[in-house]
Amino acid sequence: MSDNIRATRGEPRVALITCAEMPGLDPDDRLLLPPLAQRGIRAEAAIWDDPDVDWAGYALAVLRSPWDYPTRRAEFVAWTRTVPRLANPADLVRWNTDKRYLRELASAGVPTVPTTWLGPDDDWTLPAEPGEYVVKPVVGAGSLDAGRYDLADAAQRELAGTHVKRLRAAGRWVMVQPYLSAVDTAGETGLLFFAGPDGLRFSHAVRKGPMLVGPDYGVDGLFRPEQITPRTPAAAELAVAERVLAALPSGPDRPLYARVDLIPGPDGAPVLVEVELTEPSLFLGHAPDAADRLADAIAARLD
The missing domain is CATH 3.30.1490 (Dna Ligase; domain 1)
Known part of the structure; x- marks a missing residue:
């Protein structure tokens, strides 16, 4: 590992990638800093479109909150291809930032919302x-x-x-x-997975309450602040999530993290809303030791 990839005292440097509107990281992502430090890893917030950032100087660059990319997707995807050690990798980012990937997953037999x-x-x-x-x-x-x-x-x-x-x-x-009415009652289940020795492993899950409450008037959609609570997923939800991960174009071994969002369909069986591989909220504050599990995944990726 080159000297510029290591910080003082031999610590490897890891970039936690964000956007200019959130230079200090999302509060949930800041929970990752202490466990990384405990593992001898120096983590730094880095803005994805800052021309002064030397991405080659990081042992790993982890996409976290570059939430301004949707209006600049082509630029963002092109940028990901320039980052030497990016998690998740650039080809997954390109695939995952256009929701037409849901058509591919549906063709692979994953139950999805009819679209x-x-x-x-x-x-x-x-x-x-x-x-x-x-x-x-x-x-x-x-x-x-x-x-x-x-x-x-x-x-x-x-x-x-x-x-x-x-x-x-x-x-x-x-x-x-x-619109599936179960959003208003059961809510979505977000299942979080972090990399382990044998691929992605389940870490924790949350319930996500309804957000959309009405039409979009061309300025800002009408939505509620997201209501998040811990949730224990049902066996059927875990089974669908595993099917989703197995159907990823890269398989389940390459991502550092993934979030699979499910909702009960009309018959009560879980269907996929989306799989987040680019910059999902990971809700580290909603499960004991979740930040430690992600820190372990990052440390293993450095090794």
């Missing part, structure tokens, strides 16, 4: 069936540019059509999904 995929030039009309639907772009994070619509309401039906047209006019792919 209509719309390119900028595709013909499409609103579903005739009443019910609630979610409209969102295939490249996005959180509730950015996402909306929830009751198509039985004439005003919301018109807003849903306008939302789709606005995204497509900007050259963006769009996904339209039925």
Whole structure:
């Protein structure tokens, strides 16, 4: 290991990658700093698009909160290819930052939320069936540019059509999904996995409450602050998550971390909402020793 990769006293340097709006890291990610220090690893926050950062000087660069990438995805993906030792790797970032990966997972037999995929030039009309639907772009994070619509309401039906047209006019792919009512009752289950000696291992899980409460009006989507509580996943949820990880294009051995978000479908069986391999919140503060388990995974990756 070269001298510039090691800090003083022989400590390896690890970059925790963030964005300019969060230069000091997300509070949850800061929980990782003490256990890394205890393992002799010097962790530093680094902004992904800062031209002065020497990425070659880090023994490992870990994507954590570069949450401004959705409006600059091409630039972000190109940047990942320049970082010598990036977790998760650049090819996974490219695959995972466009939600059309869900089509591949569905084709591989993973149960997913039924989705209509719309390119900028595709013909499409609103579903005739009443019910609630979610409209969102295939490249996005959180509730950015996402909306929830009751198509039985004439005003919301018109807003849903306008939302789709606005995204497509900007050259963006769009996904339209039925809103699963279990979001409001059971909530989503986010299952967190960190790398171990034999691939990704389950660490902990959380319940994620509903966020979207109404239409997107073209400025900011209407959503609630995310409500997070610890959760013990059911055996069926763990089984689906393992199927998701096994179907990743790289297999389950290369990622340093993964978050699999599931929700009960109409029949109560878990279906995949998304698998987060790029910059997911890992909710380290919601499970004992979660930060230590991730610190162990990083230390092993350095070895």
